[in-house]
Amino acid sequence: MRLTTMTTYAVQAMIELADRPAGTVVSLREIAGRHGINLKYLERIFSRLCRSGLIESKKGPGGGYFLRRRADSIKISEIMEAVGESRAPVRCLAKAEDKYCSQAETCSIRPYWKRMKETIDEFLDSSTLYDIIKKNKND
Amino acid sequence: MRLTTMTTYAVQAMIELADRPAGTVVSLREIAGRHGINLKYLERIFSRLCRSGLIESKKGPGGGYFLRRRADSIKISEIMEAVGESRAPVRCLAKAEDKYCSQAETCSIRPYWKRMKETIDEFLDSSTLYDIIKKNKND
DNA sequence: ACAATACCCTACTTTTTTGGTAGAATATAG
DNA sequence: CTATATTCTACCAAAAAAGTAGGGTATTGT
Numbered sequence: 001m002r003l004t005t006m007t008t009y010a011v012q013a014m015i016e017l018a019d020r021p022a023g024t025v026v027s028l029r030e031i032a033g034r035h036g037i038n039l040k041y042l043e044r045i046f047s048r049l050c051r052s053g054l055i056e057s058k059k060g061p062g063g064g065y066f067l068r069r070r071a072d073s074i075k076i077s078e079i080m081e082a083v084g085e086s087r088a089p090v091r092c093l094a095k096a097e098d099k100y101c102s103q104a105e106t107c108s109i110r111p112y113w114k115r116m117k118e119t120i121d122e123f124l125d126s127s128t129l130y131d132i133i134k135k136n137k138n139d
Numbered sequence: 140m141r142l143t144t145m146t147t148y149a150v151q152a153m154i155e156l157a158d159r160p161a162g163t164v165v166s167l168r169e170i171a172g173r174h175g176i177n178l179k180y181l182e183r184i185f186s187r188l189c190r191s192g193l194i195e196s197k198k199g200p201g202g203g204y205f206l207r208r209r210a211d212s213i214k215i216s217e218i219m220e221a222v223g224e225s226r227a228p229v230r231c232l233a234k235a236e237d238k239y240c241s242q243a244e245t246c247s248i249r250p251y252w253k254r255m256k257e258t259i260d261e262f263l264d265s266s267t268l269y270d271i272i273k274k275n276k277n278d
Numbered sequence: 279a280c281a282a283t284a285c286c287c288t289a290c291t292t293t294t295t296t297g298g299t300a301g302a303a304t305a306t307a308g
Numbered sequence: 309c310t311a312t313a314t315t316c317t318a319c320c321a322a323a324a325a326a327g328t329a330g331g332g333t334a335t336t337g338t
Contacts, residue, residue, distance in 0.1 A: 001259070003140060003228045004296065011248060027313070038298055047315065060306030061312040076251075089142045109150060112215075112271045119262045120140070123255055132251050143325065166284070177327055186286065199335035200283045 007085040009037055010045050011132075014079055017055060018071035018129045025064035045083060052082035072130035080124065087124065089116050146224040148176055149184050150271075153218055156194060157210035157268045164203030184222060191221035211269035219263065226263065228255050 013031050020026060028046060032039040046065055049055045056068045067074065080087060088094040090113045092101040104110055152170050159165060167185060171178040185204060188194045195207045206213065219226065227233040229252045231240040243249055 001140060001142060001224060001226050001228065002230065002233075006297080008229055008248075015248060029313085040300075041298055043314075043316095044298095050315090057314060058306090059304085059312090059314050060308090061310095062307070063305090063313050065314090085140060087140050089140065090147055091141065094141075109147075109154060109271060112266070116259075116262055120255075120259065123258045127251070132248060145325080168284080179329075180327060182285070182287095189285090196285065197335085198283080198285060198333095200281095200337060202284050202335075204285095 001089070003080075004083075004085060006041075006045055006083050007080055009035070009042065010049060010079050010083045011076065013042065013045065014049070014054070014067075014074070014129055015132060017065060017067045018074075018133055020066070023066075025058050025062075025066045027064040030064075048084070049079070049082050052078070054078060054082055067129075070130075071133065072128050074129045075125055076127050076129070076132075077121065077124035079129075087117060087120055089113050089120075093117055140228070142219075143222075143224060145180075145184055145222050146219055148174070148181065149188060149218050149222045150215065152181070152184065153188070153193070153206070153213070153268055154271060156204060156206045157213075157272055159205070162205075164197050164201075164205045166203040169203075187223070188218070188221050191217070193217060193221055206268075209269075210272065211267050213268045214264055215266050215268070215271075216260065216263035218268075226256060226259055228252050228259070232256055 012035055016031055016034075017026055028039060028042050031037070032042045046055065046057075050057055050065070053068060054074060055065045057063065057065050077087070086094050090110075092104055092107075092110065093113055101107065101110075151174055155170055155173075156165055167178060167181050170176070171181045185194070185196075189196055189204070192207060193213060194204050196202065196204050216226070225233050229249075231243055231246075231249060232252055240246065240249075
């Protein structure tokens with residue numbers, strides 16, 4: 001039941017972007033350096049975030065990435081989705097794998113795992129980047 | 140965010156035991172056969188469940204395993220605990236790993252992961268074997 | 279007693295997933 | 309033009325999970 005480090009990196013990085021004033025961009029080199037993340041690895045993560053439309057890039061010198069939407073409209077679940085983190089506790093509940101288990105219809109435990117997934121989804125769907133930042137600033 | 144198959148096997152098997160009338164035992168061979176689980180693999184799982192005190196064994200011909208407590212007193216979280224499934228979404232929240240991240244104290248995201256863990260724990264702590272069986276029988 | 283049944287322990291192998299690397303291509307500000 | 313930065317396509321290594329194998333030990337019905 002552990003998130004991949006790719007997911008935690010992605011959230012960390014998104015927090016970084018959210019913390020910057022609008023109109024500024026952040027380079028990967030900067031983020032990678034500060035968090036001790038391999039640059040190439042970060043690149044892969046950001047390309048996914050980009051493809052999902054959560055962030056946008058500005059190329060060339062002085063370029064970098066920036067949030068495409070307001071921090072309070074970006075759900076944590078969206079970030080996970082972008083980097084491919086599954087939120088299903090069991091394989092038979094993952095997307096496009098409904099046919100993985102032939103006995104899915106009669107399985108007595110599946111409904112339980114489904115409720116578990118819903119609980120997790122609800123949590124991740126109801127929190128945004130802004131919530132994390134805000135909570136932190138209240139200290 | 141996926142449970143290991145060992146965990147899902149463990150829950151499946153515990154449901155089997157819970158579904159039997161009191162006083163009866165179930166052999167591993169039987170469970171392994173019905174669910175298509177490798178016998179040796181199941182043995183390992185059951186030895187852990189046994190060590191955790193969730194089930195008990197009866198040796199000899201006609202022997203097998205049975206629940207040590209009532210189904211409505213066995214939490215799903217206990218089963219996970221028994222087979223070593225971590226419920227922490229990130230490593231720095233896992234047991235005996237508080238020192239994994241040196242910046243745990245100042246980390247802005249950690250409190251969020253902690254709330255996530257609490258949400259999951261709450262779900263798993265508040266459901267028992269009996270709940271799963273019962274829900275199923277209502278169909 | 280003893281053989282049948284079933285649990286118990288240790289080590290190993292394979293597979294899958296995750297994490298990390300490398301190198302080159304493309305775009306752009308100055 | 310060129311330095312900086314993102315994009316794309318592979319590939320490789322480490323770790324974790326899953327599955328196997330084989331021998332050993334305890335119990336009990338007969």
